[in-house]
Amino acid sequence: GDSVTQMEGPVTLSEEAFLTINCTYTATGYPSLFWYVQYPGEGLQLLLKATKADDKGSNKGFEATYRKETTSFHLEKGSVQVSDSAVYFCALRYQGGSEKLVFGKGTKLTVNP
């Protein structure tokens, strides 16, 4: 079945460092792709999305590009802040049918000052 694989965490960076969190997927057809973020003590929030190949989603300085040829949707940010410390989840959504989300296991990011 469809699945999402994220890089293992935790990831620890210093403030202003460059961030990459890898995400690859296996899916039939062409799913929509998402990054969700869960800040400490809060619920899941949509960070960004891309609905078709070569689309780039961006928000709050984060970016991810939907790469069909490599079935990837890596999350990047040029300069992280302490406030970016959170757990990041990559997800895909089935096209048609129930539109349910399939999530990766999550990657915990800690940014130190």
Place this chain on the structure above:
Amino acid sequence: GAGVSQTPSNKVTEKGKYVELRCDPISGHTALYWYRQSLGQGPEFLIYFQGTGAADDSGLPNDRFFAVRPEGSVSTLKIQRTERGDSAVYLCASSATGTQPQHFGDGTRLSIL
């Protein structure tokens, strides 16, 4: 405006008991989803409602789990004869339609002793 509301935020009960978890979606959202998140894992799909009907219940793990949405708004997830393995955070999400982004509640943390 109000987001997705879930009650209770925490529930502790004994093995074998019956529990009900409530989800109040964003007003006007026709699609409602239940997910379950175990420690260190991403959310896993349980069931999807479009209006009052369950459009996809393929994620329910067994017949001890049941969910309803009788008026197309509030939904209740019901678990009979609870087991320790049911301990998890139960998340509810809603979206304006099945193809729009899903907005998550803060979840109900269920602990089975």
